[in-house]
Amino acid sequence: xxxxxxxxxxxxxxxxxxxxxxxxxxxxxxxxxxxxxxxxxxxxxxxxxxxxxxxxxxxxxxxxxxxxxxxxxxxxxxxxxxxxxxxxxxxxxxxxxxxxxxxxxxxxxxxxxxxxxxxxxxxxxxxxxxxxxxxxxxxxxxxxxxxxxxxxxxxxxxxxxxxxxxxxxxxxxxxxxxxxxxxxxxxxxxxxxxxxxxxxxxxxxxxxxxxxxxxxxxxxxxxxxxxxxxxxxxxxxxxxxxxxxxxxxxxxxxxxxxxxxxxxxxxxxxxxxxxxxxxxxxxxxxxxxxxxxxxxx
Amino acid sequence: xxxxxxxxxxxxxxxxxxxxxxxxxxxxxxxxxxxxxxxxxxxxxxxxxxxxxxxxxxxxxxxxxxxxxxxxxxxxxxxxxxxxxxxxxxxxxxxxxxxxxxxxxxxxxxxxxxxxxxxxxxxxxxxxxxxxxxxxxxxxxxxxxxxxxxxxxxxxxxxxxxxxxxxxxxxxxxxxxxxxxxxxxxxxxxxxxxxxxxxxxxxxxxxxxxxxxxxxxxxxxxxxxxxxxxxxxxxxxxxxxxxxxxxxxxxxxxxxxxxxxxxxxxxxxxxxxxxxxxxxxxxxxxxxxxxxxxxxxxxxxxxxxxxxxxxxxxxxxxxxxxxxxxxxxxxxxxxxxxxxxxxxxxxxxxxxxxxxxxxxxxxxxxxxxxxxxxxxxxxxxxxxxxxxxxxxxxxxxxxxxxxxxxxxxxxxxxxxxxxxxxxxxxxxxxxxxxxxxxxxxxxxxxxxxxxxxxxxxxxxxxxxxxxxxxxxxxxxxxxxxxxx
Numbered sequence: 043x044x045x046x047x048x049x050x051x052x053x054x055x056x057x058x059x060x061x062x063x064x065x066x067x068x069x070x071x072x073x074x075x076x077x078x079x080x081x082x083x084x085x086x087x088x089x090x091x092x093x094x095x096x097x098x099x100x101x102x103x104x105x106x107x108x109x110x111x112x113x114x115x116x117x118x119x120x121x122x123x124x125x126x127x128x129x130x131x132x133x134x135x136x137x138x139x140x141x142x143x144x145x146x147x148x149x150x151x152x153x154x155x156x157x158x159x160x161x162x163x164x165x166x167x168x169x170x171x172x173x174x175x176x177x178x179x180x181x182x183x184x185x186x187x188x189x190x191x192x193x194x195x196x197x198x199x200x201x202x203x204x205x206x207x208x209x210x211x212x213x214x215x216x217x218x219x220x221x222x223x224x225x226x227x228x229x230x231x232x233x234x235x236x237x238x239x240x241x242x243x244x245x246x247x248x249x250x251x252x253x254x255x256x257x258x259x260x261x262x263x264x265x266x267x268x269x270x271x272x273x274x275x276x277x278x279x280x281x282x283x284x285x286x287x288x289x290x291x292x293x294x295x296x297x298x299x300x301x302x303x304x305x306x307x308x309x310x311x312x313x314x315x316x317x318x319x320x321x322x323x324x325x326x327x328x329x330x331x332x333x334x335x336x337x338x339x
Numbered sequence: 340x341x342x343x344x345x346x347x348x349x350x351x352x353x354x355x356x357x358x359x360x361x362x363x364x365x366x367x368x369x370x371x372x373x374x375x376x377x378x379x380x381x382x383x384x385x386x387x388x389x390x391x392x393x394x395x396x397x398x399x400x401x402x403x404x405x406x407x408x409x410x411x412x413x414x415x416x417x418x419x420x421x422x423x424x425x426x427x428x429x430x431x432x433x434x435x436x437x438x439x440x441x442x443x444x445x446x447x448x449x450x451x452x453x454x455x456x457x458x459x460x461x462x463x464x465x466x467x468x469x470x471x472x473x474x475x476x477x478x479x480x481x482x483x484x485x486x487x488x489x490x491x492x493x494x495x496x497x498x499x500x501x502x503x504x505x506x507x508x509x510x511x512x513x514x515x516x517x518x519x520x521x522x523x524x525x526x527x528x529x530x531x532x533x534x535x536x537x538x539x540x541x542x543x544x545x546x547x548x549x550x551x552x553x554x555x556x557x558x559x560x561x562x563x564x565x566x567x568x569x570x571x572x573x574x575x576x577x578x579x580x581x582x583x584x585x586x587x588x589x590x591x592x593x594x595x596x597x598x599x600x601x602x603x604x605x606x607x608x609x610x611x612x613x614x615x616x617x618x619x620x621x622x623x624x625x626x627x628x629x630x631x632x633x634x635x636x637x638x639x640x641x642x643x644x645x646x647x648x649x650x651x652x653x654x655x656x657x658x659x660x661x662x663x664x665x666x667x668x669x670x671x672x673x674x675x676x677x678x679x680x681x682x683x684x685x686x687x688x689x690x691x692x693x694x695x696x697x698x699x700x701x702x703x704x705x706x707x708x709x710x711x712x713x714x715x716x717x718x719x720x721x722x723x724x725x726x727x728x729x730x731x732x733x734x735x736x737x738x739x740x741x742x743x744x745x746x747x748x749x750x751x752x753x754x755x756x757x758x759x760x761x762x763x764x765x766x767x768x769x770x771x772x773x774x775x776x777x778x779x780x781x782x783x784x785x786x787x788x789x790x791x792x793x794x795x796x797x798x799x800x801x802x803x804x805x806x807x808x809x810x811x812x813x814x815x816x817x818x819x820x821x822x823x
Contacts, residue, residue, distance in 0.1 A: 100620075100674045107391040107735050108403070123387030131423065166416060171387050173414040176581040177402040179617045266417035 074118055075139050075193070083198050088156040088187035095156070095184030097192055104182055105189050112171060113138060117193030123171070129251075130258035133170045141196030142252070142287040145270035150284040150292035152203025153196055159187045161271075168267045206282050208275050209299045214307045214319045216326055222308025225301045227331040229293055234259035237330035239312030244333070245289075252287045259290075265314035272315070277306045382407070385424060385483065386414055390784060391735030395677075396774055397784055397822075398538040402615070402623050406582035411490035411513030411522065412483050420487040432480040436542060436788070438818030441470035445811040446800030464801050474499045475542065475818070478506070488513040492528070505598070507537075507569055520577035527571045527596060531587035531611045533627060533667035534679050534728065536567035540740050543814040546770035546792030549726055550744045551683050556720040556752065557764035557799055560696025560703025561687045563593045563607065563635040564661045570596050570609070583615040583623075593635040593658075601699055603655025607633025613667055622671025629665060634658035637695035637707040650699050657707045659688035659695075678729040683746075685722050689713055692720040692752025720752040724766075736776040744768045760798055768794040774820070783823035790816045 088095035114121040117138035146154035166174035191197040236242040239262035284292030310319035393404030413419035447467040450459035482492035494507035509526030529537040552567030572591035593605035613627020636655025665683040696703035724746035731739040746766045772790030802808035
């Protein structure tokens with residue numbers, strides 16, 4: 043008994059407290075930031091070409107007018123409307139404090155460039171409540187990029203990743219479409235997106251984002267635009283950067299650039315939008331990949 | 340002896356000091372208590388956007404709201420079709436406005452009783468002032484999408500007595516052939532004005548309309564060129580993907596929006612074009628123009644029965660021309676200040692100017708039956724006008740607004756033979772006010788509305804040989820403008 047008491051003597055207790063604090067401190071860094079925490083980054087800037095975005099009365103006003111209902115006063119994605127958005131049909135608003143963004147030109151795990159955020163504001167995010175804010179002036183958008191960045195401490199301590207290089211798009215050919223089908227099978231895109239690209243893969247119902255919320259894979263056949271842009275290069279970029287915060291990984295280490303273009307062409311054959319790949323595929327009589335075939339069929 | 344005048348002056352000074360202090364306090368409370376604005380009903384409920392996302396101040400659209408409207412009430416995120424909404428969602432908004440107002444109308448002709456007579460012994464011209472509590476009409480707004488790229492809007496609206504009419508009833512095919520340059524609308528709808536009267540921020544009798552959009556020369560019988568009224572017809576509208584360049588062309592029945600075709604078979608065209616440009620830190624500015632070119636009847640068939648001669652509805656022929664055209668400009672000066680300018684040159688055919696036109700409602704006293712001729716020297720009445728409306732948006736919840744309009748006749752219908760003054764019917768009007776939304780939620784909106792309007796018109800009041808016949812009318816209005 044004495045021994046037990048000695049074990050909880052004052053020095054020991056102090057050590058335990060210090061240890062507990064040491065463990066808790068990193069955890070608190072994930073907790074929601076306060077206005078004061080955020081305000082220390084009021085000098086944040088954004089640089090897009092010749093434009094410099096600032097945090098000023100105008101950007102605060104614009105954020106309050108257009109953004110705050112979803113993204114919230116603290117940029118934590120907890121605006122008054124967030125509670126009514128039910129994923130996966132209506133994804134929750136982005137939590138800017140985490141500094142994690144889907145649409146980037148930079149490698150997975152890195153911060154997006156200012157240009158990425160600038161483009162996302164104008165393009166919006168299809169199949170979500172994020173409209174296309176193409177009505178803003180470029181200066182307004184640049185200011186809003188600075189405003190979005192100031193919510194996350196990551197932008198104060200890290201630099202954005204280096205944008206990936208996208209090689210010139212090759213000519214689409216039947217062989218390339220067939221090769222794209224092989225890539226589709228090899229990296230198992232079908233597990234989420236389904237063998238015909240209609241988002242009914244076996245993993246689709248179980249998908250969650252990094253915050254544990256349900257998320258749906260992209261349905262290539264429904265006619266909507268890919269989330270981060272609808273050009274071939276935009277689709278290419280998604281394979282190579284991934285959509286951070288979602289189950290869509292980066293395949294930069296698994297797919298060679300040439301193969302990525304092949305995959306773009308194959309995916310175009312699923313999509314409702316007309317394309318040369320879709321026209322060529324009509325003569326190929328391609329069958330959907332076989333989920334039960336040996337890996338790399 | 341105590342100087343009573345001094346006491347009164349001192350009390351007045353005290354009173355005015357107190358009033359100034361109270362006013363400053365009220366302004367401080369209003370400014371200090373501005374809270375973040377939430378979404379307005381119907382569309383805001385559907386999309387989770389605050390009213391301020393689409394409206395400079397409800398109901399006036401900002402650029403994003405205009406784009407949303409031009410896309411057929413869609414934000415184009417592939418979630419616009421009702422199938423994506425909660426089944427319980429019902430896109431309805433109701434709006435009504437209880438008010439207090441004081442209206443002072445100059446130059447009302449009144450009978451005079453004198454010498455103990457119980458019958459009028461003469462007439463005089465006097466000012467009539469009325470004040471008290473009142474109600475606006477009731478609007479039921481419902482609109483949205485029936486399916487992706489098929490949208491609708493329905494607005495049954497009542498006057499303050501509860502008598503309903505259909506203000507807007509339209510369906511629209513959006514992005515026909517997958518291009519935003521082709522959208523087709525059919526029904527009764529607001530004309531595609533850059534500054535739409537249906538989205539006006541003011542509520543008084545004279546300030547609650549744009550005089551420029553309704554101007555009719557004195558004694559003119561043409562009611563059909565009123566750009567402020569919703570019209571029946573077919574509209575084709577197109578715009579660039581970011582809505583910076585727009586056009587619209589509408590074919591309208593010359594009925595001023597009245598259903599059942601009481602007037603005849605005439606048509607009016609309404610055309611707009613405008614483009615926006617990035618003015619850097621100033622904002623996105625717009626410039627453009629419009630033209631309304633139409634015909635309307637002046638001849639009506641009649642029918643004689645036991646109760647005498649009556650007009651046969653729908654029988655209007657003898658169509659004559661009219662036109663209104665002008666420029667629009669919407670200029671921002673940073674995030675908080677903007678000014679809209681609209682100009683107009685208007686012209687009616689000489690027949691309208693001589694009191695032919697809407698004979699069926701008795702607005703035009705003359706019927707252009709066979710053998711009728713115009714007085715020698717008759718000419719087309721023409722006029723020019725300008726409207727300037729500045730806003731200062733302190734926050735999405737507090738807007739200060741003003742308006743100045745002036746319309747000047749440049750040619751009277753009677754020409755050289757007429758006795759009327761060259762300025763007969765000229766209008767000048769000022770409106771100032773503010774709207775404060777102490778709160779807004781995504782379920783309801785509420786504005787404390789305050790407004791003052793003053794209107795002057797030359798020569799249209801009774802004169803009875805006394806002074807001029809110019810009319811000065813003023814209205815002070817305070818109300819709660821709410822919707823849910």
